[in-house]
Amino acid sequence: MSPLSSTPPTLAIVGASYAGVQLAASARDAGFDGRILMFGDEPHLPYQRPPLSKGLLTGKTTVAALALKSADFYREARIEHVPDMRVSHIDPAAHRLTLADGSTLAWDWLALATGARCRALPMPGAGLQGVHALRSLDDALALDEAAHKGKRVCVIGGGFIGLEVAAALAGRGLEVTVVELGSRLLSRAVTPEISRFVASLHAAHCVRVLCNSAVQAIHGHAGKVSAVELESGECLGCDLVVAGIGVVPNDELARAAGIVCANGIVTDALGRTSAPGVLAIGDCAATPNPHAAxxxxxxxxxxxxxxxxxxxxxxxxxxxQPQACIAVPWFWSDQYDAKLQMAGLMSPTDDVVVRGDPASGRFSVFCLRDGCIAAVQTVSRPADHMLGRKLVAARTAIAADTLADPDFDPRTLIPR
Structure with missing residues (x-):
């Protein structure tokens, strides 16, 4: 039911990526018959983002193949996609938003799907030509063009985006160095066992990985990047820099409107914010998760x-017909010929059980919390990943020594 009594009700969606498109499509599927407008700040139709750091940079994916839905879909579903239009202000009390062109729109439901933006490099030289970030299609196209001309690249940040870019560019023959501030790669997302494998994987493809390393400055010549200087004093010569030091949630609209935010727009498991009628979804939303520690x-x-x-x-x-979000979170990353898949949310205090031999390039890591399977991380073992999602959802209890037995079959844990 709409929070206002207007007929027909209007759903305004700020943001035109995965969350915005899914909300519009699901609202129609669920019987919402009112007006749906989806505002995007890019000129493109909504598109897939994972291939930007994977297939697009390797040449395996074309720009034409990136569209989430065709133009016909939006027309047939009566979803008004408004490209290249920024929402500058929202007024939850008046149920009205203001667009960058000064026009306004009354809404019954407002969904903030504003996503996130790349964290800016906090050092001198970050604005030199040849320094790139990767979040949007335009970012990816600019990086692809620069990679055709470059020979040596420094990737700042050993997270998923940085490592996927490193793998893609190394596969194109560039000399790649990854600089990571932390003691290991992917430290916030994966176990040390997975980190070690990923480091060895990149080393095997001639990528230099420098952990416990901080960037002091980026140097250039004639306005173009020429080197990255580390705090150790070492200078890494390069003609291309890619920053992958995380993202910042786009929660400014919500903050300005007095909506509760804390590293994102705070919501419940239905996407409701502190303002009636205002929802938040996607990378901008901070939501309690039943599978977290x-x-x-x-x-x-x-x-x-x-x-x-x-x-x-x-x-x-x-x-x-509210149905709260309780699904097990899962993620994936493609690097070279290895597929890393994760289900559940690990905690640093979890007990870890490794099944399979990391040296083979195919193994799984099970994370146990209070005697139950809380997360499963796999390398090129898709069957274990699918099994892991079921085991995490069921909060399956298992003794660590039993799970560590190579003769034990985890599939027996699934009820018949």
């Missing part, structure tokens, strides 16, 4: 699956 603490997860699931939950609320 602290399930009542709002958590911002940068995941397509999480964005889509929360969007479906929000759509169910709009349609008057």
């Amino acid at each position: 602290e399930p009542d603490t709002p958590l911002r997860l940068e995941s397509i699956q999480v964005a889509n699931d929360l969007a479906r939950a929000a759509a169910s609320l709009i349609a008057g």
Whole structure:
């Protein structure tokens, strides 16, 4: 049911990526028959983002193949996609938003799917030509063009985006160095066992990985990057820099409107914010997750699956049949010929059980919390990943020594 009584009701969606598109589609599927407008700040139709750091940079994916939905879909579903239009202000009390061109729109439901932006490099030289970030299609196209001309690249940040870019560019023959501030790669997302494998994987492809290393400055010549200087004093000569030091949630609209934010726009499991009628979904939303070590603490997860699931939950609320988001979070990353897949949310205090031999390039890591399977991380073992999602969802209890036995079959843990 709409929070206002206007006929027909209007759903305004700020943001045109996975969460926004999923909400619009799911609201229609659930029977919402009002007007749906989706405002995007890019000129393109909504597109897939994971291939930007994977297939697009390797040449395996074309720009034409990136569209999430065709133009016909939006027309047939009566979803008004408004490209290249920024929302400059929202007024939850008046149920009205203001666009960058000065026009206004009254809404019954407002969904903030504003996503996140790349964290800026906090050092001298960050604005030199040849310094890139990767978030949008235009970012990816600019990086692809620069890679055709470059020979040596320094990737700042050993997270998923940085490492996927490193793998793609190394595969194109560039000399790649990864600089990571922390003691290991992917330290916030994966176990040390997975980190060690990923480091060895990049080393095997001639990528130099420098952990415990901080960038002091980026140097240039004639306005173009020429080197990255580390705090150790070492200078890494390069003609291309890619920054992958994380993202910042786009929660400015919500903050300005007095909506509660804490590393993102705080919501419940249906996407509801502190303002009636205002929802938040996708990378901008911080939502409690029942599979986290602290399930009542709002958590911002940068995941397509999480964005889509929360969007479906929000759509169910709009349609008057609320179904909270409780799905197990899962993620993936492609680097070279290895597929890293994760299900659940690990904690640094989890007990870890490794199944399989990391040296083979195919193994799984199970994370146990309070005697139950809380997360499963796999390398090129898709069957274990699918099994892991079921085991995490069921909070399956298992002794660590039993799980560590190579003769034990985890499939027996699934009820018949």
